[in-house]
Every structure is written in structure tokens, then in C-alpha cells.
Amino acid sequence: MTITVKFFASLRERVGQAEASVSSAEPISVDQVWAQATSNMAMPDNTLCAINMQYVDGNQQANDGDEVAFFPPVTGG
Amino acid sequence: MTITVKFFASLRERVGQAEASVSSAEPISVDQVWAQATSNMAMPDNTLCAINMQYVDGNQQANDGDEVAFFPPVTGG
Amino acid sequence: MASEIHTQAFDPWQAIQHYQQAHMAAGKYGATASFVGTMRDFNEGDEVQVMTLEHYPGMTESYLDKICEEARQRWDIMDCLIVHRVGDIQPNDPIVLTCVWSAHRAAAFEACRYLMEELKSRAPFWKKETLPEGHRWVEKNTEG
Amino acid sequence: MASEIHTQAFDPWQAIQHYQQAHMAAGKYGATASFVGTMRDFNEGDEVQVMTLEHYPGMTESYLDKICEEARQRWDIMDCLIVHRVGDIQPNDPIVLTCVWSAHRAAAFEACRYLMEELKSRAPFWKKETLPEGHRWVEKNTEG
Numbered sequence: 001m002t003i004t005v006k007f008f009a010s011l012r013e014r015v016g017q018a019e020a021s022v023s024s025a026e027p028i029s030v031d032q033v034w035a036q037a038t039s040n041m042a043m044p045d046n047t048l049c050a051i052n053m054q055y056v057d058g059n060q061q062a063n064d065g066d067e068v069a070f071f072p073p074v075t076g077g
Numbered sequence: 078m079t080i081t082v083k084f085f086a087s088l089r090e091r092v093g094q095a096e097a098s099v100s101s102a103e104p105i106s107v108d109q110v111w112a113q114a115t116s117n118m119a120m121p122d123n124t125l126c127a128i129n130m131q132y133v134d135g136n137q138q139a140n141d142g143d144e145v146a147f148f149p150p151v152t153g154g
Numbered sequence: 155m156a157s158e159i160h161t162q163a164f165d166p167w168q169a170i171q172h173y174q175q176a177h178m179a180a181g182k183y184g185a186t187a188s189f190v191g192t193m194r195d196f197n198e199g200d201e202v203q204v205m206t207l208e209h210y211p212g213m214t215e216s217y218l219d220k221i222c223e224e225a226r227q228r229w230d231i232m233d234c235l236i237v238h239r240v241g242d243i244q245p246n247d248p249i250v251l252t253c254v255w256s257a258h259r260a261a262a263f264e265a266c267r268y269l270m271e272e273l274k275s276r277a278p279f280w281k282k283e284t285l286p287e288g289h290r291w292v293e294k295n296t297e298g
Numbered sequence: 299m300a301s302e303i304h305t306q307a308f309d310p311w312q313a314i315q316h317y318q319q320a321h322m323a324a325g326k327y328g329a330t331a332s333f334v335g336t337m338r339d340f341n342e343g344d345e346v347q348v349m350t351l352e353h354y355p356g357m358t359e360s361y362l363d364k365i366c367e368e369a370r371q372r373w374d375i376m377d378c379l380i381v382h383r384v385g386d387i388q389p390n391d392p393i394v395l396t397c398v399w400s401a402h403r404a405a406a407f408e409a410c411r412y413l414m415e416e417l418k419s420r421a422p423f424w425k426k427e428t429l430p431e432g433h434r435w436v437e438k439n440t441e442g
Contacts, residue, residue, distance in 0.1 A: 009352050009424035010435040053357035055420075069354060075436040076351070076382060076423025077259075077335055077394045077414060086208050086280035087291040130213035132276075146210060152292040153207070153238065153279025154191055154250045154270060154403075167311035181339030181389035187410075188332050189403065195325030245325035258440050259333065259414060266331075267407050296402050 001027070001064030005037040008071035011047065015070075022068075031058040033068045046073050078104070078141030082114040085148035088124065092147075099145075108135040110145045123150050155226065157218035157236040159209065163244075164237055166190045166251040173235045178255055183232050187262035188253040189270050195245035197292070202283045205243045210278035214238075221272040225254070228268070229261040236269060238279065271298045299370065301362030301380040303353065307388075308381055310334045310395040317379045322399055327376050331406035332397040333414050339389035341436070346427045349387045354422035358382075365416040369398070372412070373405040380413060382423065415442045 005020040012018050020037040022028075028036075030049045049056055050069040062068050082097040089095050097114040099105075105113075107126045112118075126133050127146040139145050156173065170188060193205055218236050225234055237251040252269040256262040274295050281292040300317065314332060337349055362380050369378055381395040396413040400406040418439050425436040 006354070008354055008422065009426070050354075050357060050422075053354070053360055069357070071354065071422060072424065072435070073438055074418070074420065074422050075425045075439050076353070076421050077418040077439065083210070085210055085278065086282070127210075127213060127278075130210070130216055146213070148210065148278060149280065149291070150294055151274070151276065151278050152281045152295050153209070153277050154274040154295065167315050171311050181337070184336055184338045186334040186336065188334075189407065190330040190332075191403065192328055192330065193325070194328045194401070257338070259335065260442050263333065263407075263411050263414075270403060270407075298404050 001025070003028075003033055003062050003064070004067045005033060006067065006069040008069065010072050011044065011070055014044070015041065027061045027063050029058065030056060030060050030062055030068055033062055034058070034070060043070075044072070047071070048073065078102075080105075080110055080139050080141070081144045082110060083144065083146040085146065087149050088121065088147055091121070092118065104138045104140050106135065107133060107137050107139055107145055110139055111135070111147060120147075121149070124148070125150065155219075155222045155234055157215060157222060158238070159214060160237060160239050161241045163247050164239065164251075166237065166248045169235070169237050169251055170253050173253070174255070177233055183255045183257065185256045185259040185262035186253065187259070187266035188251065189266055190248050191250040191270075193243050193245050193247050193249055197283060200283075200285050202245065202285060204284040205249075206282045206284070207240045207243060207249070208280045208282065209238075209240050213278050217277045218273065221269055221276070224272070225265040225268050229256070229265040230258075231256040231261050231265045234265065234269060236273065238273070238277070240279070267298075274298065299363075299366045299378055301359060301366060302382070303355075303358060304381060304383050305385045307391050308383065308395075310381065310392045313379070313381050313395055314397050317397070318399070321377055327399045327401065329400045329403040329406040330397065331403070331410035332395065333410055334392055335394040335414075337387050337389050337391050337393055341427060344427075344429050346389065346429060348428040350426045350428070351384045351387060351393070352424045352426065353382075353384050357422050361421045362417065365413055365420070368416070369409040369412050373400070373409040374402075375400040375405050375409045378409065378413060380417065382417070382421070384423070411442075418442065
């Protein structure tokens with residue numbers, strides 16, 4: 001299975017990529033997606049995660065075809 | 078001394094006059110101004126009173142040259 | 155800081171823009187909260203054709219200014235504007251505008267609401283409605 | 299009910315007017331509460347020359363719609379509009395507009411503020427400031 005990974009804002013700059021792809025034999029947690037996509041970089045404390053554009057916790061499971069996103073606290077408005 | 082009296086909105090219609098003048102030998106209370114200006118009509122319960130465009134209680138004293146106003150609850154905005 | 159009484163229909167969005175252009179330094183304010191009250195064509199289940207707004211000239215202006223001044227003392231705001239219509243008002247006409255400019259949003263939101271609540275409870279305006287069957291004075295305002 | 303993402307400068311007062319004319323029946327709404335956030339030319343004591351607003355296309359629209367829908371469930375409102383700017387923003391440019399129409403003022407005021415607070419805490423936008431010395435990401439929003 002393949003998972004699309006996206007990074008935004010300061011996290012995109014820190015990780016050095018905007019988008020990545022992660023392959024796995026079985027469903028894996030969002031935290032594992034991060035580890036695989038960033039070659040085990042430490043995840044900054046206040047990182048927010050989303051699966052298919054819905055906020056989730058890091059232990060949520062991602063499935064084949066999912067889009068997983070990581071980003072810093074939002075600062076719109 | 079002479080006091081100018083004003084009535085507004087439904088109270089103006091009820092009293093049948095928009096403006097009146099009250100004479101007195103000495104300072105009198107706002108309640109007495111009402112009684113004199115309306116020939117002792119009963120003052121409706123929720124009547125608001127002002128002296129020189131400042132809200133006051135009915136027992137406040139009015140002096141020579143003052144403008145005393147009576148009106149119903151306000152309904153602007 | 156300004157309060158205006160209008161005897162003719164006014165455009166609240168234009169009033170905000172004009173006041174802002176004339177009085178607010180570009181790049182200095184971050185928050186603008188506004189409220190517009192508009193005449194509805196019905197009230198308490200009845201059709202309202204015209205509304206007539208009476209006020210107490212002199213006292214009205216003095217209380218609107220006082221309310222603006224109080225808002226300025228209670229919140230960290232930069233400026234505020236109140237516009238109120240009087241006379242004969244048609245359905246869909248704006249009746250009142252309150253607008254507050256500040257650095258951050260909390261002060262703008264809170265002061266804007268304060269202006270409206272205080273205006274409704276203290277400024278000497280009275281509404282009379284013309285219904286198909288005749289006139290009636292509005293007895294009290296809706297709760298805020 | 300609408301939310302819009304603009305990549306170019308927008309006029310919030312015109313946006314309100316246009317939406318109102320297109321979607322609100324004349325004489326039916328009594329209250330319109332709005333908030334406009336505008337870019338300031340300084341932040342935390344530093345001069346800001348340009349602000350760049352990044353967002354997560356798709357998720358942004360979905361969260362703005364969700365926030366409008368939640369406001370509609372919590373308050374008795376008739377309609378609401380959110381407009382948010384993205385891309386490069388100059389000082390004095392509007393960044394965000396929230397606007398709510400309802401019968402009475404309490405719902406409009408409260409829902410308008412709700413839209414802003416929820417937008418600030420959940421909608422995926424990020425601000426980057428260009429200062430004379432370089433860039434910096436805004437770390438967190440001011441308290442509401």
C-alpha cells in the first residue's frame with residue numbers, strides 16, 4: 001500500500017520536502033508514516049496531523065491511498 | 078422659576094402635548110414637575126426622566142431654566 | 155470617534171469605508187468589528203410597512219458620544235463609529251451601525267457589542283410601526 | 299452559506315454587499331455582524347513588509363464549511379460568509395472576513411465571533427512574515 005505525505009509551512013522547510021510517498025505492507029500509524037517519510041527525524045512537539053484532510057492523533061492508522069499531512073500550529077485569520 | 082418640560086413618543090401622545098412650561102416659587106422634584114405639567118395624571122410605571130438630557134430619578138430636584146423630559150423605555154438600535 | 159444621526163437612508167458599508175479612509179492610519183489596525191441593524195418587514199407576526207424613529211435631539215448625540223467614550227475606557231480600541239437612522243424607515247433600510255477598530259480582535263468584538271447593548275438600553279430613540287391596521291409603538295427591545 | 303479563498307486583494311465591504319444582495323431576502327434579516335482582520339505593518343515590535351499566507355488546499359475549504367455549518371447548528375442564524383486571503387499580502391490588506399446574518403443581534407454577534415475563533419484555531423493557514431532582516435513564521439496567534 002502507498003500513502004501520500006504532505007508537509008506544510010515551517011515543517012515543510014524543516015523536513016526539506018513538501019510531499020513524499022510512503023510504502024508499507026500493511027496499515028501503519030501516522031507516527032510511523034512520519035518516521036518513514038522523514039528518515040526518523042524527531043517530530044516537533046506541537047505538530048498537527050491529518051488523514052484525508054481531517055485532524056487525527058499520531059496513533060491513528062493510515063490505509064492504502066490515504067493522504068497524511070503534517071503541519072505546525074495554524075495561524076490564519 | 079421656570080422649567081421647560083418635554084414629552085416623547087407614546088408618552089407625548091398619551092399626555093397630548095410635546096412641550097410644556099412649569100412655574101414654581103422654589104426648586105421642585107421631577108415628580109412634581111410631571112404632576113404640574115399633566116394636571117396630576119398618573120405617571121406610567123416605566124416612565125424615564127431626564128434633567129438637561131441626563132437620566133435622573135423622579136425625586137431629583139429641578140432648578141430654574143432646567144429642561145425636564147419624560148419618555149417611555151427606549152427602543153432604538 | 156464619531157456618532158451620527160441620519161434622517162435619510164444610509165449605506166453602512168460605505169459609512170465604514172469612508173470613516174476608515176478618513177480616520178484610520180493604514181497598516182496600524184488589525185481588527186474591525188461591525189454590527190448593522192436592518193428593518194424587517196414583520197415584527198411579532200405582523201406585517202410592518204413603515205417604521206418611524208423618534209429621538210430626543212441633543213440627548214441622543216450626548217449619549218452616543220458617552221457610550222463611545224465608555225467603550226474606549228473599557229477596551230483597548232483605536233476608534234469607533236455609531237450611525238443611527240431617524241424618521242420614516244422602509245423595510246430593508248439599515249437602522250443602526252456600530253463599528254470598532256482595534257489592534258486585536260477581542261477588544262473589537264467586545265466593544266462593538268457593548269456599543270449596541272448600551273445604545274439599545276440608554277439612547278433615547280423610540281420606534282413606531284405602521285401596520286396595515288394602524289400604528290403601534292414598540293414597547294421594548296428584544297433581548298441582546 | 300459560503301466560504302471563499304482569495305489569491306488577490308479583496309474588498310470585505312463589497313464582499314458583504316454582494317453576498318447580501320445575492321443571497322438575503324430583503325426585509326427578512328434584522329442583524330448583520332461582521333469581522334475583518336487586516337494586515338498590520340508591524341508585529342511584536344518589528345516592521346513587517348509582506349506577509350505570505352500558505353494554506354492546505356482542500357482541507358481549508360472543508361474546515362471553513364464545517365465551521366459555518368457548526369455555527370448554523372449552534373445559533374439561530376440565517377446565513378454566513380467567510381472570505382480568507384492567501385498568498386503575498388501587503389500591509390493594510392484585508393486578510394479575513396467573517397459575516398453572519400440573523401433575525402436578532404445576539405445570534406449574529408456570537409456566531410460571528412465563533413467563526414473567527416474556530417477559523418483561527420482549526421483552519422489550516424500559516425503566516426510567514428518578511429521583515430527587513432529576513433523571514434519568520436508566525437508561531438502562534440494572539441489570544442481571542
